[in-house]
Amino acid sequence: MRLQGKLAIVTAAASGMGRAGVERFVREGARVAAIDISAEALDRLVADFGAGKVVPIVADLSTPDGARDSIDQAVAALGGADILWAHAGMPGPASVENLDIDAYRKAIDLNVTSATLGAGQVAAHMRARGGGAIVFTSSISGLVGSMMSPIYSAAKWAVVGLTKSLALALAGDNIRVNVVCPGLADTPMKAGFTGRSGDPAEAAANEAKVVGAVPMGRLVKPGEVADAVLWLVSDEASFVTGVALPVDGGFTAR
Numbered sequence: 001m002r003l004q005g006k007l008a009i010v011t012a013a014a015s016g017m018g019r020a021g022v023e024r025f026v027r028e029g030a031r032v033a034a035i036d037i038s039a040e041a042l043d044r045l046v047a048d049f050g051a052g053k054v055v056p057i058v059a060d061l062s063t064p065d066g067a068r069d070s071i072d073q074a075v076a077a078l079g080g081a082d083i084l085w086a087h088a089g090m091p092g093p094a095s096v097e098n099l100d101i102d103a104y105r106k107a108i109d110l111n112v113t114s115a116t117l118g119a120g121q122v123a124a125h126m127r128a129r130g131g132g133a134i135v136f137t138s139s140i141s142g143l144v145g146s147m148m149s150p151i152y153s154a155a156k157w158a159v160v161g162l163t164k165s166l167a168l169a170l171a172g173d174n175i176r177v178n179v180v181c182p183g184l185a186d187t188p189m190k191a192g193f194t195g196r197s198g199d200p201a202e203a204a205a206n207e208a209k210v211v212g213a214v215p216m217g218r219l220v221k222p223g224e225v226a227d228a229v230l231w232l233v234s235d236e237a238s239f240v241t242g243v244a245l246p247v248d249g250g251f252t253a254r
């Protein structure tokens with residue numbers, strides 16, 4: 001088992017890629033604190049993967065208190081932390097024109113601030129255990145521009161910058177910091193990118209447009225992202241830090 005005895009924290013853990021990550025972390029021997037805003041979805045997670053292996057923590061990560069306190073609760077419940085996958089994020093407004101400033105701030109807070117605070121809260125605990133691994137979630141929109149999601153793209157570029165900077169700052173403590181950059185993924189959040197107008201035909205057309213630009217010609221499966229994260233937090237990636245890893249079927253290779 002690749003994570004035997006490890007203490008892991010996953011945010012936005014109850015659905016999509018986060019859930020696939022929890023499944024893999026548990027399978028590989030870790031105890032996992034799973035943070036999410038949905039108590040119901042967390043209940044299902046615990047029922048599926050086992051109460052002894054998954055500690056559910058309900059929190060709104062778009063608030064600084066929620067982001068900080070939930071990580072503190074996770075560390076206390078696990079008795080330390082070796083791994084953090086700070087995965088929470090959201091699409092945000094579709095345009096900078098007539099910008100809804102509250103929606104803008106919420107997107108920045110969930111995508112960037114929660115990741116920043118998560119790393120900030122966990123670093124000392126990792127240092128105390130001789131090191132650790134942090135993975136953030138950016139996007140293809142954190143590596144190239146996004147016509148449909150400018151705020152999201154700005155936030156996800158910030159997450160890549162945070163990754164590289166923290167990789168430098170924490171390398172001496174044996175804490176590795178990396179980020180995964182998925183393409184459009186087959187999860188509930190997909191509709192937040194392709195279906196903003198609420199028109200299913202438009203959502204299908206937008207999805208087809210994105211898939212048409214993916215050299216491998218399909219959406220990302222949640223498990224494919226979780227597999228990349230599993231490798232990044234495992235000892236197999238022991239000398240890998242500061243990397244923004246696309247999981248995108250070649251989308252950003254052009």
Ligand SMILES: NC(=O)c1ccc[n+]([C@@H]2O[C@H](COP(=O)([O-])OP(=O)(O)OC[C@H]3O[C@@H](n4cnc5c(N)ncnc54)[C@H](O)[C@@H]3O)[C@@H](O)[C@H]2O)c1
Binds near residue numbers: 036090184188189
């Ligand atoms: N789905 C995509 O196409 C895609 C592509 C690239 C990157 N991403 C990134 O992946 C991450 C999550 O995406 P997913 O596709 O796994 O999503 P998902 O929709 O499957 O799951 C999102 C989870 O986040 C939780 N959540 C929502 N708001 C929250 C809040 N304020 N506090 C705590 N938890 C909250 C939800 O309850 C849900 O369990 C985000 O960072 C997103 O930007 C998604």
